[in-house]
Amino acid sequence: MVEPLALKDHTGESKIYFERAVWGFGILIFLTLILFAQLFYLQIVQHSIYATLSDKNRIQIQSLAPIRGLIYDINGELIADNIPSYNLTITIERVDDLDETLGKVEELVGLSDSQIKGFRKRLKQRRRPFESVPLRFKLSQEDIARVSVNQYAMPGVEIEAKLVRHYPNGELMAHAVGSVRRINEKDMRRLNRVAYSGTDHIGKIGIERFYESDLLGTVGYQRVETNARGKVMKILDSALPIPGKNLVLHVDSSLQQVASDALGHRRGAVVAIDPATGGIMVLVSKPGYDPNLFVTGIDHASYAGLRDSIDVPLFNRAIHGQYEPGSTIKPLLGLAGLVEGIINPEFTIEDPGWFSLPNDERLYRDWNWTKGGLGGHGIVNLERALYRSCNVYFYNLAVKLGIERIHEHLRLFGFGRNTALDLPRASKGLLPSRDWKKNTRGLPWFPGDTVNIGIGQGDMLVTPLQLATAATVIANRGKWVSPRMLKEGSELIEHTSVFLPEDIDLVPDHVWDLTISSMKKVVHRGNKGFGENGTAWAYIGQDIPYSMAGKSGTAQVVGIKQGEEYKEDELQERLRKHAWFIAFAPVENPRIAIAVLLENGGGGSQFAAPVARQVVDHHLLRGNQRLVVSE
Amino acid sequence: MSQDFVRHLPGSGHVYRRKSGLGEKVHLDFPLVILMFSISLYGLLILFSAVEQQTGPVLAQAIRLGIATVVMAVMAQISPIVYLRLAPWLFILGLLLLGLTYLFGFEVNGSKRWLRIPGVLNFQPSELMKLVVPMILAWYFHDRHLPPKTKHLVWASTMIAIPVLMIAAQPDLGTALVIGASGLLVLLLAGIPLRFVFGSLALALAAAPALWFLLRDYQQQRILTLLNPESDPLGAGWNIIQSKTAIGSGGLFGKGLFQGTQSHLDFLPESKTDFIIAVLAEELGLFGIVILLTLYVLLMGRGVIISLQAQDTFGRLLSGTITFTFFVYVFVNIGMVSGLLPVVGIPLPMVSYGGTSVVTLFAGFGMIMSIHTHRRLTL
Structure with a gap:
């Protein structure tokens, strides 16, 4: 700060400052107008695009699977009904490290190589975001308990109950009634995706196959609002599924x-x-x-x-x-x-x-x-x-x-x-x-x-x-x-x-x-x-x-x-x-x-x-x- | 513009005695206070929506605003001469604290920004530097002839560069940039020749490719994401896509207060902090945005007027710089959220949830009020 002694030119300096500040404020107004223009562009010009995007974010259409028609014998005895089956599913969007999660699940309930292979195959199939993918089917009560206790440590892992076909007579009716099988990728190519959107099974042989369209029922849907993690916040509207027709056979x-x-x-x-x-x-x-x-x-x-x-x-x-x-x-x-x-x-x-x-x-x-x-x-x-x-x-x-x-x-x-x-x-x-x-x-x-x-x-x-x-x-x-x-x-x-x-x-x-x-x-x-x-x-x-x-x-x-x-x-x-x-x-x-x-x-x-x-x-x-x- | 300004026109040569109003007595500037409170209350309303109408966070933020107001009032009582004399010591203190932070700082998310004395306080020295850097430069130019000579500019640049580099090393690029910008603003307001301005701009553009490689991967990614958010819609691009969607879907009048789906269904990230303006845009539309922008412009306009009325170089440069730096926050934040600028962690002043920045901002305006209300009343 060793300056030659000189009087400060206060008038000149305040003039410089005045110019700069006024210019600066002008630029400030200009930049604010740029911000306004950008917001105007987003909110007015492109409003409909973003309104659609916003709705797509929050509104999901979920299929409601119809209940498959029951099959009775001539005496009214049930020969094909539906029972709840508990599946372990994974919502991949919520999983941080898939291999780690699979490891944990394996530790808890055991996983065979073919189950993992099947899971990875299903993972590659087309699905909606946050749609869960089954990993292991038919959990026992003990498995369910073990998974439930440890669920907090495995985000994305859930137990889902689904109604699946059950043949109370087992082997006795196998050739008379036929059976359903899980829908695979090949089936999906020929099936009506909408009609089967909530359904995992299809009649593959016998009566189950021949009367498939009657047994299937009509799929329902609900439009739901979900949050960013796929959690359903509210149901906007829905159409209930119509159960499949029940069949009575001559079989005794x-x-x-x-x-x-x-x-x-x-x-x-x-x-x-x-x-x-x-x-x-x-x-x-x-x-x-x-x-x-x-x-x-x-x-x-x-x-x-x-x-x-x-x-x-x-x-x-x-x-x-x-x-x-x-x-x-x-x-x-x-x-x-x-x-x-x-x-x-x-x-x-x-x-x-x-x-x-x-x-x-x-x-x-x-x-x-x-x-x-x-x-x-x-x-x-x-x-x-x-x-x-x-x-x-x-x-x-x-x-x-x-x-x-x-x-x-x-x-x-x-x-x-x-x-x-x-x-x-x-x-x-x-x-x-x-x-x-x-x-x-x-x-x-x-x-x-x-x-x-x-x-x-x-x-x-x-x-x-x-x-x-x-x-x-x-x-x-x-x-x-x-x-x-x-x-x-x-x-x-x-x-x-x-x-x-x-x-x-x-x-x-x-x-x-x-x-x-x-x-x-x-x-x-x-x-x-x-x-x-x-x-x-x-x-x-x-x-x-x-x-x-x-x-x-x-x-x-x-x-x-x-x-x-x-x-x-x-x-x-x-x-x-x-x-x-x-x-x-x-x-x-x-x-x-x-x-x-x-x-x-x-x-x-x-x-x-x-x-x-x-x-x-x-x-x-x-x-x-x-x-x-x-x- | 006020009568005061007319009497200060260059060449008028005299300052006449003026009436001493209530503002001068309590050392507050009511237009500034009213505008700051308006923005803060508007901000609390948006925050109330952003936190799902919980009163807890809103109350916490209101208490912070109260503390900030007290800090502002206290700062306004202190004469600018004190700030002028303290400036070099505060600068040295600030550098020491930054050094301590570098050595003993508390690490959060891979960067050391906090000094922590357990049970006593948590403190970000970089926050202090937001005010001290404009102060030290205003102090430096206070005694110099303006426009500054080249060697003064070299010294001034050094005073900017040291804290900026220290903060950038924490790393806290956002704060470093803002502090660097505030330092440059002092230079601009001090009358730095425009050839320097355009020269450095050209230099910066030429050096941009080299700078690119100095950036860390995540910083490069942010810039790439700005250019094409759809390249990684679930990863780096998510934030910007969702905030643009929130803003765009708001339309002219918005979806209604508390009705924003992007924010309330958690599609919008950081909705109560850095991205809070997207909540406003979604729920109150362009209309709500224009209200906020108008309040901001009025506030800064008042700050510029005050700086024009300041009686010495220190007061002018300090109040002007604080005002224009405030605009940098506004511009960078809104520019980032609306997809004009890359994502840098800068909160929306007086609106975003968080304590430190509010206190710093209010303290800055306290100094502006001090400068304005401690003017000599006679020649």
Whole structure:
């Protein structure tokens, strides 16, 4: 501060300051106007843009999942309901360090690699901000408690209760009702995103799939105001979801249980139909699986176990299993022969135990053929051919009918097509024809092929459902009722694209009478000595308290070489014959038609017929109902 | 402008005896007091909304305002001559405290800004420097011929640079910038030749790329975010997007007091401190903003008038600088919240929630009032 002494020029300095301060204030006003301009721009010019942004911030549309329709059996018993399931979910926006959070969760309730993998996969799927992503399903009460206690240390981790499908009968109804599965990314691409926006599951097989649109219900929504952390502050407006329709099926749980028990641990299927309505009362395929496993996602090892099992438990034998029908189609061939006038009730053949075509050395054996030519049924008319299940009679008849007429007549009974109204994926089986063989194998139809068809072997394939349907049509004397699962509701008609087969009305009454009475003798003709009794009498007919018409079938799995005797115990279990039995009862006023299949089960009369009898017994005799034994 | 000003026109040469009003007696300037209270009350109303209508924080802020008012009144009683004599000692004290802060400072969020004597007080020496830097420069130029010579400018620049660099090292870039700006304002008001002004501006622009690399990552990020907030809408851009959304959605008259969705649903960050003007803009619209801006301009206008009436260089430069620095706060804060400037932590004066800055601001205006009310009444 050593300045040369000089007087300060106060006037000059205050002039400088005046200029600068006034300039400064001018700049201050200018800059304030810039601020004003910016705010004017934001608040007036771009107001609508920011107003929209602000609303998008706070208003979220949340889907309200409808409650899936319940499924009842014919007695009103619940066979598919919804129960709360507790899932551990993570809202990723609230998580600071995902790996750390996953580590904590693993410590608390355990996490498998596949659960983490699944979670990360779901994380990549499209979702709204602050939408939680499930990490672990079906928490136990203990898990819930453990997570709840530690939740404060894990922001973003929550336990959510959701209603999920539950099948109270577990395995029993698996193949009858089908099941729902978790919606995956592939489903999402084809589904209506809006309709499924609140729903995690979709009917994947069976009834759950076919009636999906009815069971699903209508999604509701609510517009909510949320804060920046996604917490709902208030509900602005909402539309409640409409629950899915409840379905009542023809399936009878108790009958289903009887059928399942009767099959026991054997592989096979039982289908029983109410001849009055076509309603499927029993649809059992064994072994089965617990559909509840699939609802929230089955772990890979368990799934691989089911998928790769030699017993194919996931396979629905009742509607997809295709087997040779064996002798069960003999009544239909007899009927065709009578209708076509090729045979009459008095027509007989002499059965030496084998059949051969002219100019062909191959022997087509009867089932009681023995080496040395001592077998055979002797003199056989149609009735006897049926209750003794004589092969040679039907070799003859088949050859005389020819494949065209056989094809035409069997088709009337639903073979080679799917006649079920609400089982669109049921297999069609195979009803061979000249054209079919030419188209698929490039070979002409040989007379030997027709001979085999005569006893339901060779190329022909049927499903248990188809044989039960055929039994129903016989029971109804040609009047068609299409098999169906659903008992009531007009939905059925809306969904179905299956045409209804025409009634078989060209068959005269006496032909039906003869066919049905012969089938009745299969069960009831007894005490006539071996060789004269009905094939099933010894096994089910001796004490039967009602009238039943039936027909056994035994379908070989491997061809038997010429000149070789069929030795069952030498065959490996899985090469043994399939056992069939079809039946309906009571004969005069049929209330149940049934088909039983036992895979590699052996003889039809011996093994399949008792299963049918147990089911029919239960249906006809339950309660105090007693039926008069008829002639 | 008042009659007083006319009599001070350069060249008039004389100051006549004037009537001594009540203001002079209690050493308060009522226009300033009324404007400050108006802004503060308006601020309390906005704060009441910003804190979800809890009375607690509003009461706390009112108590701070009360304390600040007392500080202002006390500062106004002290003669400017005392400030002039104390200036160098306060400057040295301030530097010492900054040094102590650097050594023993209390660390919050990675920066040492606080001196803490447990149980006695928490104190930010940089806050003191907001007033002391204009004081030391006004003191320095008080005895010098104006406009300043180059060597004086070198000394003055040094006096600015030392505290600014010390505060920048804490690091507290926002405060360092504001204090640096207040120092430069003194130079400008002292009549620094305009060629220096434009020369340094050109230099600063030329040096900008080099300065860029001196900035820390988060500081670079703030500037990048300003240029394109949508580049990281959930991260660095969130604050600015949400504040612009709050402001823009307010429209002309706003969503209504207490009705702001951006602020009450927590989309707006720091809604009661640095971003509080977004609450005002959202709830009372451009209309509410214009009221606040008008009050601010009137307040600063009164400050400029007072500085023009000051009788010596110290009084002129100090009151002028305090007034224009106040505008720097206003401009930087509103500019930042409305997306014109990068995000720097500067509160909106007299409105944002918080104690220290209010006390400093009021103390500054207390000094202005002291300068205005201690004028010699006779020639």
